[in-house]
Amino acid sequence: MMKKSKSFLALLLGVGIAGHSLAQQSLVERQQFVDIKSVIENVEYDIRYATSNNFVGERIDGYLASKCLIHRDAMSSLRDIVNELAKQDLRLKFFDCYRPEKAVAHFMSWANDLSDTKTKADYYPNLDKSALVGPYIAERSGHSRGFTVDLTLVRKDGSGQYVELDMGSSYDLFDPLSNTDNPGINASQRKNRQLLKTVMESHGFAAYNMEWWHFTYRDMTTQQKQQYYDFDVN
Template sequence: MNKILLMLLLASWNVYANSERPGQFVTLNHVLPSASFDIRYATQNNFVGERVDGYIQPLCIISKIAAEALVAVNQDLAAKNMRLKIFDCYRPAKAVDHFMRWVKNKDDQKTKTDYYPNLNKESLLGGYIAERSGHSRGYTVDLSIEYKNEQGSYSELDMGSAYDLFDSISNTASPLITQTQMENRLLLKNLMSEHGFADYSMEWWHFTHRSDPRDSYWNFDVK
């Protein structure tokens, strides 16, 4: 068998063989109950417009190392009357496959206005939607910040664009946002960096812990 083909087959097997939840993962909802959780892919409120494959429950599952770092980030925010808002953590490989089917279906444009108003659907491939996602390794998280008002309730900081808005305005250093919105993004980016996370410049909400071994891609359900 061609060596390159064999390597591709083994890599593909590595994605789909890992269907059991490994011991290095925890459920952040239990570890960090003071954070806010809005796990969109377990609902219809997302760019696909339906519950995504593999999201059985609206939970954030993530590696223990990344979870400990997020606890530390949230502690820093608590001193400012703020807290983390979590959108997505570990993402099963089957969910990524669901994204790929969606992006290749040109007839399905029902979420265009809300999620990619200025882009053609096919242009989402690569920068925004890939055949493999770092989320499937369990060290990547999508998140924002909420602040507590005088009444004691929380509201999301204005980041200049909504979560999962596929557009240049969602680039962390976008010139299209206000000074206050930029300061809010930098608050998130700097805190995450202080606790071991690297940002993704195209999406202000996307961070990966630097301990990510970048090897296995997992496929167990979120439940």
């Protein structure tokens, strides 16, 4: 009986130590990231995955707060972008930044449930849901490395509110219309997309041409390119 009790206690201690180690690892990882708004005040947030206003139709796993986290190594370039845009009375509006791997798994679970089409009209009206995995939804996302952002441009209107520039399609619209160089958009929309792309690329962010809102910081180390994270956004 004593041997069993000791074994059980050792098991509990082992689980406790392992849980503590994971928590410590998560804390260390989190410390490499910063909430953009805590450093740069003149930016806007619309963190869709912390709400039900997204293509899944519910809050996404791992989003416990409406924050936009990014790796500290990319912050200097973001600050330069914000300062440049301020000269044109423009701001960045962020939809998403760091994305936990558990959130990516949530996306994949939704994408594989072909019976759930309640958001089709708003997010993929011209595509079958079965076509989303691959070009739009993947088993692993660059967002989970902490160097990718989804964003747009906003300008203050007469009432003092920051209003999104017309980009020709809404955020997370899974459709060729969201391709940066889609020929179906008008001249003004093309100009707005090009403005966003130009300012982001001039400060080290590479565009993803299937989605006009999606940019990844290029200056990553080899280790950073291989590192994916799963701590919560909180």
